[in-house]
Amino acid sequence: MAAGGSESPVRLAAETWESLFRAQVAVMRKLQSGPAFRKLALNEYDVLFTLSRCPSGWLRLNELNDNVLLSQSSLSRLVERLEKRGLVARMTAPEDGRGVLLKLTDEGRELQKEIGREHVRDISALVGPALTPAEQKELMRLTDKLRNSLGPLPRKR
Amino acid sequence: MAAGGSESPVRLAAETWESLFRAQVAVMRKLQSGPAFRKLALNEYDVLFTLSRCPSGWLRLNELNDNVLLSQSSLSRLVERLEKRGLVARMTAPEDGRGVLLKLTDEGRELQKEIGREHVRDISALVGPALTPAEQKELMRLTDKLRNSLGPLPRKR
DNA sequence: CCAATTTAGATGCATTTGCATCTACTGCCT
DNA sequence: AGGCAGTAGATGCAAATGCATCTAAATTGG
Numbered sequence: 150m151a152a153g154g155s156e157s158p159v160r161l162a163a164e165t166w167e168s169l170f171r172a173q174v175a176v177m178r179k180l181q182s183g184p185a186f187r188k189l190a191l192n193e194y195d196v197l198f199t200l201s202r203c204p205s206g207w208l209r210l211n212e213l214n215d216n217v218l219l220s221q222s223s224l225s226r227l228v229e230r231l232e233k234r235g236l237v238a239r240m241t242a243p244e245d246g247r248g249v250l251l252k253l254t255d256e257g258r259e260l261q262k263e264i265g266r267e268h269v270r271d272i273s274a275l276v277g278p279a280l281t282p283a284e285q286k287e288l289m290r291l292t293d294k295l296r297n298s299l300g301p302l303p304r305k306r
Numbered sequence: 307m308a309a310g311g312s313e314s315p316v317r318l319a320a321e322t323w324e325s326l327f328r329a330q331v332a333v334m335r336k337l338q339s340g341p342a343f344r345k346l347a348l349n350e351y352d353v354l355f356t357l358s359r360c361p362s363g364w365l366r367l368n369e370l371n372d373n374v375l376l377s378q379s380s381l382s383r384l385v386e387r388l389e390k391r392g393l394v395a396r397m398t399a400p401e402d403g404r405g406v407l408l409k410l411t412d413e414g415r416e417l418q419k420e421i422g423r424e425h426v427r428d429i430s431a432l433v434g435p436a437l438t439p440a441e442q443k444e445l446m447r448l449t450d451k452l453r454n455s456l457g458p459l460p461r462k463r
Numbered sequence: 464c465c466a467a468t469t470t471a472g473a474t475g476c477a478t479t480t481g482c483a484t485c486t487a488c489t490g491c492c493t
Numbered sequence: 494a495g496g497c498a499g500t501a502g503a504t505g506c507a508a509a510t511g512c513a514t515c516t517a518a519a520t521t522g523g
Contacts, residue, residue: 158439162430165442165449166333172449173330174375175456176323190479211501218331223480225502230479247488247501269320276319279455280448285322288448291441292322292329298436299332347509368471380510382472387509404471404518 169292179275185267188260192217192227194268197236197261200253207250209242236260326449336432342424345417349374349384351425354393354418357410364407366399393417 180186189197199216200208214224228251231237236257242248253261280288337343346354356373357365371381385408388394393414399405410418437445 158434159426159430161439161442161446162433163426165437165446166429166433168446168449168453169326169330169333171373172453173326174373175453176326177375179456192479209501216328216331218334220481221502222482222504225504226479229503242501245489245501249502269316272323273316273319275456276323276452277315279452280322282315282318284448284451285318287444288452289318289322289325291437291445291448292325294441295433295436295445296325296329296332299336299432349509366471377511378472379474379512382474383509386473399471402471402519406472 176272176275180268180271183267183271185264185271189264192219193231194261194264196224196227196231197253197257198265200237200251201258201261201265203252206252207240208252210249210251213251231257333429333432337425337428340424340428342421342428346421349376350388351418351421353381353384353388354410354414355422357394357408358415358418358422360409363409364397365409367406367408370408388414 177191181191186194195217196213199213200206210224210228213228214221217224219227228237228239232239235254237251238254240250240252242250276285334348338348343351352374353370356370357363367381367385370385371378374381376384385394385396389396392411394408395411397407397409399407433442
């Protein structure tokens with residue numbers, strides 16, 4: 150993604166991002182080759198996962214969009230598909246007639262848990278042998294810090 | 307992508323991956339909102355970038371596919387588009403009649419450099435303020451280590 | 464040396480994605 | 494209240510993607 154040496158701050162940042170990005174691609178490649186992605190694409194699972202983590206159970210389409218690397222329209226249609234498959238339910242937001250609230254159906258929650266278990270297994274089989282627990286904690290700390298420093302995400306138009 | 311606590315090795319790995327993945331999504335979101343992606347999509351730029359880094363200048367389609375999160379057929383068509391736009395040139399591999407070798411055209415190299423400069427600026431503006439140089443180096447070390455520990459990538463069918 | 468298997472890429476076709484636009488609702492400002 | 498700008502999602506349509514399959518070239522085994 151960036152350039153070649155390793156001296157200036159600009160270069161360092163670019164190489165850091167490049168490395169992060171490539172690692173993400175490599176891990177994702179491995180994950181996608183497993184059977185867990187047979188039933189649900191990444192983004193679809195990601196929506197179920199995010200909903201499963203939501204305390205109130207209901208989440209605005211809007212906020213969902215912040216988590217996912219998808220345009221607003223694509224997310225709209227993705228959710229439409231999930232609804233058609235009976236995995237999520239929707240409801241117009243009570244305080245805002247424009248908004249849509251989503252939650253998992255029982256079936257959706259079940260599927261999320263099932264796939265989630267597979268993913269956790271796969272991930273741990275990939276990351277576990279690669280980095281010590283201390284290294285994993287440090288990596289998590291750094292990526293959390295990076296994400297938190299970015300501030301609010303730009304809404305995709 | 308994973309679960310919630312923070313004790314078992316399996317959980318730690320899952321949470322680490324989740325954090326890495328979310329950071330990647332967040333940074334990518336920011337990058338994509340910039341003007342640099344107006345001319346070329348991520349995967350398209352990535353191909354030009356990878357070619358620009360290739361010592362011999364020529365690269366097998368095959369090997370390109372390892373770098374990119376795309377199916378073989380999608381990459382095939384992506385390259386076709388790049389060729390049509392005059393950004394890359396192709397040639398049948400001299401030692402293997404099935405293979406295809408690619409290289410940047412002058413125009414392709416020019417465009418890669420131009421977009422590359424923008425990206426490096428954008429990235430440095432995002433990552434630079436978020437992490438100290440030492441943290442960036444450590445992050446790079448960890449993501450490199452992770453990627454190198456994964457072994458050869460599974461070919462996408 | 465030839466048939467059978469494997470590998471690299473290309474292609475048909477259905478699905479997914481994104482951009483631009485449209486509609487409906489909110490909130491503000493006078 | 495009434496109009497006006499801004500926001501949340503939906504939709505038409507073209508482009509990109511993935512899966513299955515196909516072709517051609519290389520490799521293997523007899």
